[in-house]
Amino acid sequence: MAEITSVAVIGAGTMGSQIGLQTAYAGRHQVALVDSSLEQLEKARALQQHLTRRAVERGRLTEERATAALGRIQGTTDLGGAVAGADLVIEAVFEDLDAKRQVWSELAAHARPDAVLASNSSTIAISRLVDGVPGPERCCNMHFFHPVTVMQLCEVVRGPLTSDETVRAAMDFVRSIQRVPVLVNKEIHGFIVNRILFAAAEEAFRLLEGGYASVEDIDTAVKKGLNWPMGPFEVLDFSGLDVFYGALEDRRRLEGGPGAPAALRERVERGELGRKSGRGFYDHTSR
Numbered sequence: 001m002a003e004i005t006s007v008a009v010i011g012a013g014t015m016g017s018q019i020g021l022q023t024a025y026a027g028r029h030q031v032a033l034v035d036s037s038l039e040q041l042e043k044a045r046a047l048q049q050h051l052t053r054r055a056v057e058r059g060r061l062t063e064e065r066a067t068a069a070l071g072r073i074q075g076t077t078d079l080g081g082a083v084a085g086a087d088l089v090i091e092a093v094f095e096d097l098d099a100k101r102q103v104w105s106e107l108a109a110h111a112r113p114d115a116v117l118a119s120n121s122s123t124i125a126i127s128r129l130v131d132g133v134p135g136p137e138r139c140c141n142m143h144f145f146h147p148v149t150v151m152q153l154c155e156v157v158r159g160p161l162t163s164d165e166t167v168r169a170a171m172d173f174v175r176s177i178q179r180v181p182v183l184v185n186k187e188i189h190g191f192i193v194n195r196i197l198f199a200a201a202e203e204a205f206r207l208l209e210g211g212y213a214s215v216e217d218i219d220t221a222v223k224k225g226l227n228w229p230m231g232p233f234e235v236l237d238f239s240g241l242d243v244f245y246g247a248l249e250d251r252r253r254l255e256g257g258p259g260a261p262a263a264l265r266e267r268v269e270r271g272e273l274g275r276k277s278g279r280g281f282y283d284h285t286s287r
């Protein structure tokens with residue numbers, strides 16, 4: 001397995017744009033940022049410039065390092081060319097199994113045989129993506145958190161066929177970009193963080209739907225009593241109610257048990273998706 005000096009990130013959306021930026025900040029890798037949409041590549045570039053400028057203004061980055069970091073990122077729509085030159089490929093396209101399988105068959109056709117291949121999926125374990133991919137032992141999940149330039153954690157998840165060498169390379173890469181890796185030894189839906197979040201959120205819904213306490217009081221109780229920076233309903237508004245709804249439904253399909261609570265489903269059906277739509281459990285239009 002080659003030393004990782006070049007990284008291709010597939011998908012320049014919310015996650016891919018920041019995984020690319022965090023990698024470039026470290027100063028050790030060239031980054032090819034791939035998207036099928038030119039417009040999305042332009043948006044990603046604008047976001048990276050904005051975040052970099054803010055980091056300089058706040059004294060967290062020198063002007064020289066900022067310019068050098070942006071210079072290491074090359075946006076492109078040429079997936080094959082970007083992947084062919086990469087030691088590590090991180091897939092970060094939509095959370096949709098068919099879309100991801102399509103991208104994985106394309107990237108596998110172009111990747112070098114010694115490249116590490118990873119998915120940033122929050123819920124789709126690597127074993128569901130590597131059907132027909134040559135060398136499934138070099139594939140794993142690398143689950144970063146939003147926003148990547150702020151959130152330090154990355155869950156590295158070993159699939160049934162993932163080799164020790166791949167796990168080591170993935171963990172070392174995460175450290176090399178100043179993020180903190182944890183290893184999930186076996187695939188499980190939601191990995192570590194989302195399982196704990198799901199458990200807390202499901203209990204919060206039971207309290208709400210049973211009429212035991214309000215949204216605001218449940219969040220206040222968790223913040224002041226457990227010292228969490230956000231309550232469960234605030235976290236859902238921040239991440240997107242549709243994202244959480246999709247994850248719960250996906251878990252129900254895989255593991256059985258109850259699906260999404262009514263208080264969540266109804267809001268998603270009304271288009272109340274949290275901050276991104278202006279309303280979720282809270283009104284964000286005036287915040």
Ligand SMILES: NC(=O)c1ccc[n+]([C@@H]2O[C@H](COP(=O)([O-])OP(=O)(O)OC[C@H]3O[C@@H](n4cnc5c(N)ncnc54)[C@H](O)[C@@H]3O)[C@@H](O)[C@H]2O)c1
Binds near residue numbers: 035037092093121
């Ligand atoms: N948003 C989050 O908070 C978050 C957190 C952790 C992990 N994730 C995971 O990260 C992944 C990406 O999520 P996101 O929120 O960044 O999605 P997003 O919708 O913001 O971005 C996805 C990008 O992929 C691009 N894309 C789609 N098909 C493509 C293809 N065939 N080739 C090239 N580009 C293609 C789209 O144009 C889009 O820009 C998902 O698997 C999600 O589960 C998301």
